[in-house]
Amino acid sequence: NAGVTQTPKFQVLKTGQSMTLQCAQDMNHEYMSWYRQDPGMGLRLIHYSVGAGITDQGEVPNGYNVSRSTTEDFPLRLLSAAPSQTSVYFCASSWGQSNQPQHFGDGTRLSIL
Amino acid sequence: GESVGLHLPTLSVQEGDNSIINCAYSNSASDYFIWYKQESGKGPQFIIDIRSNMDKRQGQRVTVLLNKTVKHLSLQIAATQPGDSAVYFCAEKGMRFGAGTRLTVKP
Numbered sequence: 067n068a069g070v071t072q073t074p075k076f077q078v079l080k081t082g083q084s085m086t087l088q089c090a091q092d093m094n095h096e097y098m099s100w101y102r103q104d105p106g107m108g109l110r111l112i113h114y115s116v117g118a119g120i121t122d123q124g125e126v127p128n129g130y131n132v133s134r135s136t137t138e139d140f141p142l143r144l145l146s147a148a149p150s151q152t153s154v155y156f157c158a159s160s161w162g163q164s165n166q167p168q169h170f171g172d173g174t175r176l177s178i179l
Numbered sequence: 180g181e182s183v184g185l186h187l188p189t190l191s192v193q194e195g196d197n198s199i200i201n202c203a204y205s206n207s208a209s210d211y212f213i214w215y216k217q218e219s220g221k222g223p224q225f226i227i228d229i230r231s232n233m234d235k236r237q238g239q240r241v242t243v244l245l246n247k248t249v250k251h252l253s254l255q256i257a258a259t260q261p262g263d264s265a266v267y268f269c270a271e272k273g274m275r276f277g278a279g280t281r282l283t284v285k286p
Contacts, residue, residue: 070222099274106188108268108276109223156222164272165211165230170222 068092072157072171079147079178087142087174089157097160098140099124099168100132102153109156115140116163147178191283198256200280202269207250214243214254215268217279223268226254259284 073088091098099114111124115134129151131143140159144151154175158168192198204212210231215223227238229245229252236243242255256263259282266279 101276106278108278110276111274158222164274167213167225167228168223168274170224172220172222 070157070159070169070171072155072174074174075172076175077177079144079176081147081149081178083147085144085147087144087155087157087176089140089142089171090138091140091157091159091169092138093159093169094137095159095161095169096137097163097166097168098134099158100130100140100142101156101158102126102151103156103173104153112142112155114163144176149178152176152178187280188278189281189283191285192259194259194261194284194286196259198254198259198263198282198284200254200256200267200282202252202254202277204250204252204269204271206271207247209271211272212243212245212252213270214241215270215276216263217266217268219265226267256282261286 070091096117100112101109103109110126112130113132115121118134118137121132121134134140154173156170156173158170160166160168213228214226216226217223227241227243229236229243240257245252261284264284266281268276268279270276
């Protein structure tokens with residue numbers, strides 16, 4: 067099983083550029099989420115979705131958009147990249163919104179110059 | 180606000196010894212906790228979970244203890260091996276993560 071697949075694995079952007087981080091899962095999970103991980107700060111929730119067509123903001127949503135048109139895919143869009151968005155981004159999925167273990171992808175390492 | 184935090188950012192143990200990683204939480208209503216392991220260059224991986232109606236849960240070489248009175252949980256790894264070297268996170272309700280403890284196992 068592929069589990070949660072994130073692409074690309076690495077990306078370098080210039081300030082002001084936009085891009086989409088892709089996330090796909092093949093486990094038919096309803097719940098999907100995006101986190102960013104910065105040194106010494108653990109994982110912080112950006113956006114999440116409890117099912118196709120439903121998204122909501124997490125702890126640090128500013129500068130990011132998401133959509134959920136299918137159960138499988140949950141892309142994260144950076145509208146106008148800023149150096150503060152340099153981070154490692156993880157996508158996760160699970161059966162439920164809470165009280166369930168999440169399955170994580172291997173991350174996208176993003177640098178904004 | 181509510182928070183989840185680990186007591187020590189780093190822990191170094193000798194191969195074969197037992198390891199104990201601690202975590203504190205602030206929300207007394209929290210009813211579900213997960214421990215994740217993150218190896219270098221990888222995403223977090225589920226190790227073990229515990230619900231608030233339990234004080235202890237055991238897995239293969241791992242045990243999680245939950246003390247609701249002092250809002251504290253711990254992850255115990257028996258006979259620690261080099262492959263256990265990683266960053267360990269506790270997560271409240273599976274979603275709110277602590278900063279992590281880096282475990283280094285010395286041969």
